[in-house]
Each structure stands twice: as structure tokens, then as C-alpha cells.
Amino acid sequence: MQHSISVKDLTLKFGTAAVLKNLNIDVAEGEFVVLLGPSGCGKSTLLNCLAGLLDITDGQIWIKGKNVTWAEPSERGIGMVFQSYALYPQMTVRGNLSFGLKNAKVPKPEIDKRVARAAEILQIEPLLDRKPGALSGGQRQRVAIGRALVRDVDVFLFDEPLSNLDAKLRSELRVEIKRLHSRLNNTMVYVTHDQIEALTLADRIAVMRGGIIQQLDAPQTIYNRPLNLFVAGFIGSPSMNFLHGSTVENGRYFQFSDTKIDLVDYEGGAVMERHKAILGLRPEHLTIHHQAEPGHTIPAVVEIDEPMGADSLIWLVANGVQMSVRVPVEHRLRPGTEVHLKVDIAKASIFDTGTEQRV
Numbered sequence: 001m002q003h004s005i006s007v008k009d010l011t012l013k014f015g016t017a018a019v020l021k022n023l024n025i026d027v028a029e030g031e032f033v034v035l036l037g038p039s040g041c042g043k044s045t046l047l048n049c050l051a052g053l054l055d056i057t058d059g060q061i062w063i064k065g066k067n068v069t070w071a072e073p074s075e076r077g078i079g080m081v082f083q084s085y086a087l088y089p090q091m092t093v094r095g096n097l098s099f100g101l102k103n104a105k106v107p108k109p110e111i112d113k114r115v116a117r118a119a120e121i122l123q124i125e126p127l128l129d130r131k132p133g134a135l136s137g138g139q140r141q142r143v144a145i146g147r148a149l150v151r152d153v154d155v156f157l158f159d160e161p162l163s164n165l166d167a168k169l170r171s172e173l174r175v176e177i178k179r180l181h182s183r184l185n186n187t188m189v190y191v192t193h194d195q196i197e198a199l200t201l202a203d204r205i206a207v208m209r210g211g212i213i214q215q216l217d218a219p220q221t222i223y224n225r226p227l228n229l230f231v232a233g234f235i236g237s238p239s240m241n242f243l244h245g246s247t248v249e250n251g252r253y254f255q256f257s258d259t260k261i262d263l264v265d266y267e268g269g270a271v272m273e274r275h276k277a278i279l280g281l282r283p284e285h286l287t288i289h290h291q292a293e294p295g296h297t298i299p300a301v302v303e304i305d306e307p308m309g310a311d312s313l314i315w316l317v318a319n320g321v322q323m324s325v326r327v328p329v330e331h332r333l334r335p336g337t338e339v340h341l342k343v344d345i346a347k348a349s350i351f352d353t354g355t356e357q358r359v
Contacts, residue, residue, distance in 0.1 A: 010059035037208035079148030
């Protein structure tokens with residue numbers, strides 16, 4: 001497979017503090033990779049290293065088969081879209097789109113052609129003669145994306161481009177970026193702390209923590225088969241339910257307080273006997289029943305019924321642990337109702353308490 005971007009053993013230190021630690025990542029031609037993680041995890045720092053805005057301490061960066069580790073940003077063949085629109089307020093949209101090309105001495109007919117193409121793709125043709133002050137936030141971000149688009153490069157880098165927009169605009173522009181990638185088929189690396197953006201946009205997600213990539217995989221794999229406790233807890237809204245207990249009877253059951261859960265259908269395979277473990281259950285992998293099924297249900301008491309529109313979240317307490325279950329919105333339950341949560345163990349995750357790795 002041809003790699004559009006290759007990061008090899010990349011380390012970045014500020015003084016003695018390592019911000020990025022021996023990172024390795026390959027991005028295929030035309031792939032959309034999202035760098036996801038909490039604030040301070042190193043995702044924007046990694047993007048700035050790719051762009052050439054930060055000098056790395058060790059390792060190599062290759063773009064389109066060329067070692068660009070020490071190349072200037074303008075020599076890397078990338079287009080970058082920042083969180084702030086960074087538009088020139090005194091220029092029209094057309095002027096903002098063409099400014100960089102004029103500085104690069106691109107012929108005027110070629111500039112006009114690229115600006116017209118970007119405007120058509122991003123549906124900003126009626127805005128070309130307006131100034132940024134007359135545009136909405138979403139329109140300004142489209143112009144910022146267009147400014148990267150006119151450079152006619154193979155690799156686009158996005159640094160939290162939607163974080164300044166309201167929820168409705170974020171949703172609309174997320175679809176536009178997905179459509180843009182589908183149409184252009186360029187390589188895109190996109191930084192966000194928003195897991196919904198990551199899950200909807202990415203071909204693969206790199207979940208980062210403390211300057212290290214915890215897991216790099218397809219969105220559904222990361223959601224359904226997280227490699228460790230951090231990834232499991234970070235992905236998903238609301239978060240995965242975690243029950244602390246241990247495996248008993250030759251690993252056949254997971255014991256949580258006085259409740260035993262049968263592990264025979266656990267997809268992870270055999271589990272060790274008398275092993276301290278954490279059982280992770282997504283809210284949609286539990287169902288509410290009014291009868292107990294030994295080995296398959298957990299007794300719980302309803303605390304809050306939270307309608308969410310298409311469905312509801314039921315918040316419960318099971319043996320002192322708060323849990324959430326996603327149910328159809330018409331299934332209303334009063335606080336204080338005693339129920340039994342049926343576990344879909346085939347979709348569960350079990351983590352070793354010591355290593356926090358998935359069993």
C-alpha cells in the first residue's frame with residue numbers, strides 16, 4: 001500500500017518534557033485519519049509537526065514518498081485549515097482565496113480557475129465579492145477550507161476546524177467535509193476532541209493520550225473492541241458502564257458484588273480464574289427486564305429517566321454503581337422502580353484491573 005504520510009519514531013521534547021513519544025503512524029493515499037483525544041494529549045502538536053510548524057526532536061516525517069522532516073511548511077505539499085479562520089478582513093472572499101496563489105506567482109488564469117473550482121465545491125460562489133465581516137461563522141470556515149483547497153495539494157491537515165461553531169453548524173459542516181473528501185479523495189488528517197466528529201468522519205481514528213497513540217483502528221472497531229480502559233471510557237456518549245469485580249469458577253463467570261454474569265459467549269475468548277477484572281458494557285448493550293435471569297441479569301433501581309428525542313437514557317444504580325441504559329423513548333420508568341438489566345455479553349469488554357488492557 002502506498003503511504004501518503006509516514007511518521008517514524010517521532011519524538012518531540014520541550015526542554016526535558018516529552019510531548020510526543022516515539023510515535024509511528026502511516027496514512028494511506030486518500031485516507032481520512034482523525035487524531036482524537038482530550039486537551040493536552042498531543043494531537044494538535046502532532047499535526048503541527050506534520051505541517052512543519054514545529055521542529056521535532058527525533059524521528060522522521062515522510063509525505064508522498066519524500067523525507068520532509070526538516071522541510072519548510074511551503075515545501076511539504078500540504079494545505080492546512082486552522083480552528084481560527086484567520087481571514088484577511090479587508091479582502092473579499094475572492095481576495096482571500098487567491099492571496100496565497102498570487103504570492104506564489106501562479107498565473108492569473110490558473111488562479112481564477114482554482115478559485116472558481118473551490119467556490120463551486122464549497123457552495124460559496126454567491127459570497128465571492130463579500131468581505132469576511134459580512135459572513136456567518138459557517139461561511140467563514142468554508143472560505144478557510146477553500147483557501148487550503150486552491151493550493152491543489154494532495155494532503156490536507158485540519159486543526160479542530162469546527163470547534164468555534166454552534167452545534168447545528170458543526171453538524172452541517174461535518175457533512176460538507178465528508179462530502180469534500182468523497183469528491184476529492186485527498187489524504188486528510190483531522191484533529192478533534194469531539195468523538196462524534198471522529199466516529200462520523202474517519203476511515204481510521206488514532207486515540208491519543210499523553211503523547212502516545214493508544215489505539216489506531218476503524219471507528220467501529222475502536223467503539224466495539226477498545227484495546228484498553230482509557231479508549232473504552234473516552235469513546236461513547238454516555239460513557240461505557242464499568243463494573244469492578246473478578247472472574248470465578250474457571251473464568252466461567254464474572255462476579256460483581258453478589259451478582260454473577262455468565263461469560264460463555266464473551267467474544268474475547270477464555271478468561272482466567274480468580275482474576276480481578278472490569279466488565280465494560282455500552283448503554284445500548286443492556287436491556288431492561290422485570291424478571292431476573294440468573295447469570296444474565298443485574299438487579300438495579302431506576303434513578304432518572306432522561307428522554308433524548310429518538311430514544312431515552314435510563315440512569316440506574318446497581319449495587320452502588322451508577323449505570324446507564326439506552327431504551328426506546330416510549331419505555332418510561334419511574335424513579336425507584338426495581339428492574340433487572342440483561343447483559344449482551346457477546347458485545348461486552350473485559351479489562352485486566354492491573355494493566356487496564358482488554359482481555
